[in-house]
Amino acid sequence: MPAASVNPESFLPLTPAVFHVLLALADGERHGYAIMQSVAETTDGRVSMGPGTLYGTIKRLLESRLIEESDARPDPELDDERRRYYRLSALGQRVAAAESHRYAGLVRVARARGLLATSHAQS
């Protein structure tokens, strides 16, 4: 089935590990360790993925064609040639966007019910 005809909503909700990996790849391709570091940085160290979780997730994302391997290497001189880089596929971009919208909707509900302070109340 062509990726363009796949409904991204059919992948939702994503597991936290999958969403974290998609978010880590949203601003460019990365290798496994860089994905792991990005997840730790964006969550202030609260989420820590081990190699088993990371590569299990990457395998499933490759199988469902949400990510793909990249042939380009940022700096072949400095990099280990055995390292693989991954990037979001077009379908992966749409799924990540759909999941982000879903989260945004939940945040709106939480804010309306007083669970989250509004931005001006925080400042």
Add this chain to the structure above:
Amino acid sequence: MPHAPLSPRAAFLVRLYRAGLRLYPSAHRERMESEMEQVFRAQCREVLARRSLGGCLAFAAGAVVELLLTAMRERLAAFLCLMRMKRPLTPLARVCWSLGAGAPVAALILGVTIAVTLSLPPIYMSSTRVLVRHAVNSTTADPFLVQSEAEIMTSKANLMRVVEKLSLTERYSPEYLGQGTLHPIEVIAILQDRIEVRQFRNTSLLEIRVHDRDRQLASDIANAMAEAYLQTRMEPVNS
């Protein structure tokens, strides 16, 4: 670019991790093994350079648990995939699959058992024996003498002597209450949980066993119980 050299400790952990990767299904290993090892190697280098020994041990324990859990998950996923393909399994293949899926489970149970055992504080056992005899002027032999003396030894009056001699109220109160003081009856109840008095084989010896986290205290209690018992027996009986 070749790998940067690792410290001996990190190299040891990487070797262990490489061995643990065999728990994953072969298809997963073929595709991901080399990358997983690279990532673990990078993690090791970073963690061992920055963390204390306790932090490094926590990292290693976390890595083992993560490896076992994800290996089980991948094996289960591979098994379900095979079932969806509806390929009949030969009996030999079934046994191999069961062993393959069972290995990470067994390793996980073993790992958790070892971790729990190592994390528990040690409990020491101290024992002493007391010879029980009929009174010199006794004319009849009591067949239940040893059992009766065991009851005297574990009586509240006898234990109270031990509590007073070793100041056990002061010792146990902070452990059980934090602040405040235990009632003597409560201290005796605590002591009763830690002692065992029984006939030693088929002899006239009474064996006192005391279990405590403090090796010296276990020994002191055992000796104090024997002394308190002798003291009790030396006292004139009020008729």
